[in-house]
Amino acid sequence: xxxxxxxxxxxxxxxxxxxxxxxxxxxxxxxxxxxRLRAGINPTLPPMGLFNERNQIDGFDxxxxxxxxxxxxxxxxxxxxxxxxxxxxxxxxxxxxxxGSITRTVERALVIDYTxxxxxQSMVVLTKATGTAVPINTPADLNNRAVRLVQVRGTxxxxxxxxxxxxxxxxxxxxxxxxxxxxxxxxADAMVDVAESVVIPMRNFPVQWKILDQxxxxxWVGIGVQKGNSSLRDVLNVVLFEMHRSGFVNTTxxxxxxxxxxxxxxxxxxx
Amino acid sequence: MTLQYGxxxxxxxxxxLGALMALWIAGLAFAGGLLIGLFGAAALTYGAWPLxxxxxxxxxxxxxxxxxxxxxxxxxxxxxxxxxxSPITAVLIGMTLNAGAYLxxxxxxxxxxxxxxxxxxxxxxxxxxxxxxxxxxxxxVVRALYPALSSHxxxxxxxxxxxxxxxxxxxxxxxxxxxxxSFRSVEIFSVVAVMYIVLTIIASTLLWLVGRxxxxxxxxxx
Numbered sequence: 001x002x003x004x005x006x007x008x009x010x011x012x013x014x015x016x017x018x019x020x021x022x023x024x025x026x027x028x029x030x031x032x033x034x035x036r037l038r039a040g041i042n043p044t045l046p047p048m049g050l051f052n053e054r055n056q057i058d059g060f061d062x063x064x065x066x067x068x069x070x071x072x073x074x075x076x077x078x079x080x081x082x083x084x085x086x087x088x089x090x091x092x093x094x095x096x097x098x099x100g101s102i103t104r105t106v107e108r109a110l111v112i113d114y115t116x117x118x119x120x121q122s123m124v125v126l127t128k129a130t131g132t133a134v135p136i137n138t139p140a141d142l143n144n145r146a147v148r149l150v151q152v153r154g155t156x157x158x159x160x161x162x163x164x165x166x167x168x169x170x171x172x173x174x175x176x177x178x179x180x181x182x183x184x185x186x187x188a189d190a191m192v193d194v195a196e197s198v199v200i201p202m203r204n205f206p207v208q209w210k211i212l213d214q215x216x217x218x219x220w221v222g223i224g225v226q227k228g229n230s231s232l233r234d235v236l237n238v239v240l241f242e243m244h245r246s247g248f249v250n251t252t253x254x255x256x257x258x259x260x261x262x263x264x265x266x267x268x269x270x271x
Numbered sequence: 272m273t274l275q276y277g278x279x280x281x282x283x284x285x286x287x288l289g290a291l292m293a294l295w296i297a298g299l300a301f302a303g304g305l306l307i308g309l310f311g312a313a314a315l316t317y318g319a320w321p322l323x324x325x326x327x328x329x330x331x332x333x334x335x336x337x338x339x340x341x342x343x344x345x346x347x348x349x350x351x352x353x354x355x356x357s358p359i360t361a362v363l364i365g366m367t368l369n370a371g372a373y374l375x376x377x378x379x380x381x382x383x384x385x386x387x388x389x390x391x392x393x394x395x396x397x398x399x400x401x402x403x404x405x406x407x408x409x410x411x412v413v414r415a416l417y418p419a420l421s422s423h424x425x426x427x428x429x430x431x432x433x434x435x436x437x438x439x440x441x442x443x444x445x446x447x448x449x450x451x452x453s454f455r456s457v458e459i460f461s462v463v464a465v466m467y468i469v470l471t472i473i474a475s476t477l478l479w480l481v482g483r484x485x486x487x488x489x490x491x492x493x
Contacts, residue, residue, distance in 0.1 A: 083451065084447060084450060084451075084456070085456075087450075087454045091457060105452075107452055107454070108452075108453070108454045110275075110453075111453065111454040150438075153444070153447050153448050154447070154448050154450070154451020154452050155451070171358060171438040172438055172440065172444065173436070173437070174436050174447070178347075178436075181347055185347070185350035185355070186350065187350060
């Protein structure tokens, strides 16, 4: 059974378990009394989430979750989630918090609650130095019938393409490796996505990549908790504020990316 | 946390188009597979040994490997040789070849149900090999195998969800898009599950109509 099938089965299974009674989230008191915080992390998004050489889940999100648990004086339990099933896991109360580059949008805020931002993302155009259907030197070059774009389903680049590059042909695939492969093989010319999701994994493909300089938009990524679980979210906000203030978030970011965040998070004690 | 089905109403027209796409892919691949299966079964029954060996190799290859791997090969491995198939082409070719292999096996069983007398009659009337297959053998094969064929068609209709991995926007693909945007997984996947049930019923009905009109099969849909 492929990872794809497994993930979708999980999503369906998680959805099915959630159907009879959408389990109420564990409020702060329960997290503290059990001394256990369950964090959903997607290990297929390097460097946010990845499997280390001991085959354990690691990466930026794992470091952040460990630090949160340490500051809250509870044990951290990392639960592996994938893109389609991470929200059902939260709804079914299998995890208390969910990480994994969950971009803050209005549609999603209707379903889950977000903490204050943990990090930002910058949307850019990823293309190849040579071998594209037409030369791509500015984002405007994408709006051309000859240009073939490839995107991961549901990512933030898609609305941008609909608004700014409606002429281009778009293929939607299920995950990043498939998209990079499609680009490497000449099935597509470019991809519009956040730099943070592409800079590390694209190195695994022997292609002369080119990232255009223009940042098309910045996005804010928070940690997700179940809708209405304000007792947990309020504490996480304070914890994250302290982690920003101490420099922990930025230091961890540079540890994994080698550069500071493209769009820094302003220091804000109000939330 | 409550379920808000009202929030996903906006996606329903999109899902319906995806459902039509699923029905269309399954129908096309099944029709193609049925034809391949008919000739494959004829080759295995009446062919010379090199032809039989070739058909057997084809059937073995496609029935001994997962369909996902077969389509993956068409979609991601062929470009290494400079052949780039569009998502829909790769899925259609993959599903047709896969169906052809399974249906060869299934239809071969039906060939034994053709009475020798009818074959002799066809020969006496001077039917060509193709005419014999279409007018004499096919009706028997379809009638004898109707239950097995319809269940394979249903499996294929549900199997179209695999096409989502290769960028085909059928029902599952569109559900995944909507899920990624709205996070309303429970609402979306429960609606999509119901839509697949409806699709299965539509597929069975279509098959029943075809069986009735073309080959006068008397079968129950439910």
